[in-house]
Amino acid sequence: MKLYTFFRSSASYRVRIALNLKGLDYEQVPIHLRRGGGEQFGPAYKSINPQALVPALEDGGRILTQSLAIIEYLEEKHSKPPLLPVDPADRALVRSMALIIACEVHPIQNLRVLNYLKKEHKQSDEAMNSWARHWINLGFSALEQTVVSSPKRGKFCFGDAPTLADICLVPQLANARRFGCDLSSFPALLQIETHCAALLAFANAAPEKQPDAE
Numbered sequence: 001m002k003l004y005t006f007f008r009s010s011a012s013y014r015v016r017i018a019l020n021l022k023g024l025d026y027e028q029v030p031i032h033l034r035r036g037g038g039e040q041f042g043p044a045y046k047s048i049n050p051q052a053l054v055p056a057l058e059d060g061g062r063i064l065t066q067s068l069a070i071i072e073y074l075e076e077k078h079s080k081p082p083l084l085p086v087d088p089a090d091r092a093l094v095r096s097m098a099l100i101i102a103c104e105v106h107p108i109q110n111l112r113v114l115n116y117l118k119k120e121h122k123q124s125d126e127a128m129n130s131w132a133r134h135w136i137n138l139g140f141s142a143l144e145q146t147v148v149s150s151p152k153r154g155k156f157c158f159g160d161a162p163t164l165a166d167i168c169l170v171p172q173l174a175n176a177r178r179f180g181c182d183l184s185s186f187p188a189l190l191q192i193e194t195h196c197a198a199l200l201a202f203a204n205a206a207p208e209k210q211p212d213a214e
Contacts, residue, residue, distance in 0.1 A: 001058065001059045003027070013171035014167050015057065022081070038052075071167065083162070094163045097157050100139050101168040109132035162196060170196050
């Protein structure tokens, strides 16, 4: 397998965690999102992913895009260890936790959104950071409450083994720190992060551990 990735991309970070949890070998192909105006916009990479986003996963001659779709593909093809519970309602709960981040928080503080705010709406760096913090705090507040009230609360977002929800949470916490978020209001999420950090699958996927890290 070949993963087109950028060390600081939280969506790429998610897929690296999932690949590591599944114990799968993969080759990293770095796509620098800032160098030369963004390598993702070049014709070579756009022929791989027309959306000009990372990650993309090549497996068996097929190209897959969108981090959660990639992770679900890995889950279906390599079922052990599972990243989703067995019970349908529990699976829906874990997916909802993941989607709070992947659909409601991350997209509106992604690089291309912030660049648009800066260039087209003349926003300062601090204004963009404030924008990001606002949406991160809203999402984390909801996720904290969801985790704490879960009937099957454990060491992780759901139970005592990492799931899709944790795979989304950890990269978003890293993003939150980059934007200067005060995370003290989210003790449950920080405790989960500590449990995740103790696992090599998470630790080895961290941005600073990647070959293209700056």
